[in-house]
Amino acid sequence: MTRVLVIDDEPQIVRALVINLRARKYEVDAAHDGATALELAAAHHPDVVVLDLGLPDMDGVEVIKGLRGWTRVPILVLSARHTSDEKVEALDAGADDYVTKPFGMDELLARLRAAVRRAEPTGAGEDEVLVETDEFTVDLAAKKVQKHGKDVRLTPTEWHLLEVLVHNTGRLVSQRQLLQEVWGPSYGTETNYLRVYMAQLRRKLEADPSHPKHFVTEPGMGYRFER
């Protein structure tokens, strides 16, 4: 059974979607704001997400990024905005499709089927949501890190950096790529940022920060996360 997560703050839209989806034998969760949506997604691992960009608590694009931090689940965006910019922004943030309101239910369902269909066969190669080392654990979905069972507090930038590194476990990530993914495309040479934040990550996570086992420096090239 296909699990759908519907995120929208307008009750009548949610109701219409839920009714139609349930009638077609989908399993449906609903959230009316971004925070609970991210929680639900982490807890239930839906097969597809329907997301309204106009949420009360946070920007819809932030929800997309939050999901894309740990999963490749198809995201179908709903929005009342017709402007090209909004669409481009959402799609480039990681959305798979963009439907403007008002929408035809038939079309939405067809787009949903298309999104689920192309995700299916890839579903076998599951992404690791929980990455463990001998001394700490990274939960990409819950955005939580534990060291010897105790929660570790990371700042947003620290987390983002960790996320990129863990996504490429074992692979070398160039300093340029790290800077552009964490700080934005206009960065690329500010390697001092990396030095500072790598030091903080190591101080918080490594057993011996001055002799890192998991956050390895490859001088002149980049950094590598080793399990």
Place this chain on the structure above:
Amino acid sequence: MTRVLVIDDEPQIVRALVINLRARKYEVDAAHDGATALELAAAHHPDVVVLDLGLPDMDGVEVIKGLRGWTRVPILVLSARHTSDEKVEALDAGADDYVTKPFGMDELLARLRAAVRRAEPTGAGEDEVLVETDEFTVDLAAKKVQKHGKDVRLTPTEWHLLEVLVHNTGRLVSQRQLLQEVWGPSYGTETNYLRVYMAQLRRKLEADPSHPKHFVTEPGMGYRFER
């Protein structure tokens, strides 16, 4: 480089698409009817297809089915028809997205990026990026070298040199080419650099550095990497 196949019978639309795509460094093929489209797709294996449903020789949906018979390449449908039925039919036939004309070029390009992005593999089913010899292995994706199972640390220049040689496994690479690829286009005669760094590579990777088996010198010409 990403290969795009554009299928449309209206010359001005094809021209607009081709110009925009080429400007963004896509490799573009164009077909103006379904039959040649299917041929081109089979011959060139595009990474994404942009398909106008209104073709002179056959129904666009037939083109979709024809493609879906053997490939999962993302298909982005263009159409002047706004009716829900048409969209549903195309999407259920196997299309990935449906854009109605007139369309905004920005939006189309964003949808194209989204389609290409999700088709990209992550991590697992990768290309052949592992080169093995009897004594060491080179992982081009992770930028990692192991000798008898133990990691070997290479400096950036050493790695870069190795990369060029491995990319041309079995072929002779001229000293000029090596110098220009590793040190930059203004170099070409500083063969002493090569001597020093080849020696270091051999010392780190060869079983008997003074009698190299894999990093072969072709006197006066260049070097060759043999598996």
Place this chain on the structure above:
DNA sequence: CTGGCGCGTCAGGGTTGCGTCAAAGACGGT
């Protein structure tokens, strides 16, 4: 035999890059 050429090896010095610390600046919440 001898000189020249190309290649391999080695070691020293200038330079770059990294880790660390500290402090100033920006931001958000109370």
Place this chain on the structure above:
DNA sequence: ACCGTCTTTGACGCAACCCTGACGCGCCAG
């Protein structure tokens, strides 16, 4: 408006890397 947290920026020491020059060896031609 104040305060705490996070981010940015600068300075410094140290290690590693890159370049360079010198030397030895083998090969070939004169």
